[in-house]
Amino acid sequence: MPAQFGAGLLRVDLGPGVVAGFTTRHGGVSPAPWSSLDLGTSTGDDPTRVRENRARLEGWVGAPVAFAAQVHGDRVLPLGPDDLAEWSAGEPPAAAGEADGLVTGTEGLGLGVLVADCVPVVLADPVARVVAVAHAGRKGVALGVVHRALDAMVARGARPGDVRGAVGPAVCGRCYEVPEEMRDEVAALAPEAWATTDQGTAALDLPRAVLAQLAARGVDAVHVDRCTRTDADLFSHRRATEAGVTTGRQAGVVVLT
Structure with missing residues (x-):
């Protein structure tokens, strides 16, 4: 089980010299x-409050935290020392790109x-000293x-066998109902995503699919198995929309x- 530190951050162990975790609400x-x-800049929340929330997260992990403008694609953006200087400044950008x-x-x-x-x-990869994050929605x-x-990561010296991963809270396969055609399309590319809801309707299990993708690359990963749809301590777009x-x-x- 992940340990909680800060006021709302669930820490996971990815090796020595690495701090990692998942926030709650x-x-x-x-x-x-x-x-x-x-922590989002596109939710309608006041930007001043979001900046304060991000500052609190940075205090918990002891570093400035960079975010991307996520578009449900597969681009991975490399960041370096210049980005550290930019995100450490008094008015950091909302997104790195x-x-x-x-x-x-x-x-x-x-x-x-x-x-x-x-x-x-x-x-x-605590050996090669390389880290990464990914936003894995249905399209991702x-x-x-x-x-x-x-x-x-490999292009920067990481070895998959040395990489440790953690898959965070997300909507589970019992709750993520989708049309059958959509389930078939995704499962054709990620078979472990195929699922059914508690009511027996078509669904996608994205956490299971991600865990399978990591395992296929030889990456040892843990799963913080909490469903955002049913856990009131977590944000859920689907629950809010309903x-x-x-x-x-x-x-x-x-x-x-």
């Missing part, structure tokens, strides 16, 4: 309906991935964004210390 300053640690993965070998620069039902993935799983993140409200974004984060 607790520990921030945003009022309802984002209550309270909303359009991508659904980030990779770095720069110490002291956190990488973050934002989700509210999609799968957050954090990766680290089908496109293989996790593979692209691993490829980017209730007719908006919601915030939680994050997966990893830092080389």
Whole structure:
């Protein structure tokens, strides 16, 4: 089980010299309906509150945390010392660029991935000193964004056998109902995603698919098995939409210390 540190960060062990974890919705300053640690810049929340929430996350992990503008693709953006300087500045950017993965070998620069039902993935090779994150939604799983993140790590000296991964809270296969045609399309590319809901209807199990993709590359990964749709401590776009409200974004984060 992950250990909790900070006010709302579930820590996972990715090896020596690495801090990694997943946020919950607790520990921030945003009022309802984002209550309270909303880290997203596209949720309608006040930007000042989001900056404060991100500052609290940075305090918990001891480093500035960079985020991408996620577009449900498979691009992985490399970050380095110049990005560390930019994200350490008094007014850091909202996003490093359009991508659904980030990779770095720069110490002291956190990488973050934002989700509210999609799968957050954090990766680290503590030997080669390379880390990455990936945003694995339905399209990202089908496109293989996790593979692209691993490829980017390998290009920087990582070995898949040395990489440790963690798959964070996401909507589970029992709750992620989709049309049968969509399930078939995704499962054709990621067979382990095929699932049925508790009611017996077509569904996708994205966490299971991501775990299978990592295993296929020889990566040892843990799963923080909490369903965003049913866990009130986590943000869920699907649950909020059903209730007719908006919601915030939680994050997966990893830092080389």
